[in-house]
Amino acid sequence: MSVYYPPVEQHETVVKAALHVIQGTHYARPENPHADAEAQHGQEQLALAARALAEAVDMLPADRQPIGWVRQPCPAALLPTGSAAPVPCTALGKHGTHQTADGRKWANAEVDA
Ligand SMILES: [Zn+2]
Numbered sequence: 001m002s003v004y005y006p007p008v009e010q011h012e013t014v015v016k017a018a019l020h021v022i023q024g025t026h027y028a029r030p031e032n033p034h035a036d037a038e039a040q041h042g043q044e045q046l047a048l049a050a051r052a053l054a055e056a057v058d059m060l061p062a063d064r065q066p067i068g069w070v071r072q073p074c075p076a077a078l079l080p081t082g083s084a085a086p087v088p089c090t091a092l093g094k095h096g097t098h099q100t101a102d103g104r105k106w107a108n109a110e111v112d113a
Pocket of ligand 1: 089098
């Protein structure tokens with residue numbers, strides 16, 4: 001079993017950016033006229049750093065990524081009438097409408113009704 005070691009540079013950048021956000025929110029000095037701009041900048045830097053870390057983790061071999069990193073495919077499938085085989089949903093991530101590879105869409109309510 002492999003262990004996840006974060007990509008050092010990207011991980012450190014996220015940690016530093018998070019500390020800047022905390023500094024700009026929890027420890028903001030009311031007399032600082034640039035406090036709002038600094039807080040906004042810190043939030044943007046955190047988002048950019050988080051994206052860079054996610055991209056770096058995506059590049060790791062699968063056995064070195066955190067457990068659960070790879071999204072599991074949606075278990076839903078479109079059930080055609082007759083004896084045709086179910087057509088799997090190909091939508092990734094959290095979604096409200098399922099979709100087949102050829103673009104047919106359906107919602108859970110339609111299936112459950
Ligand atoms: Zn789905």
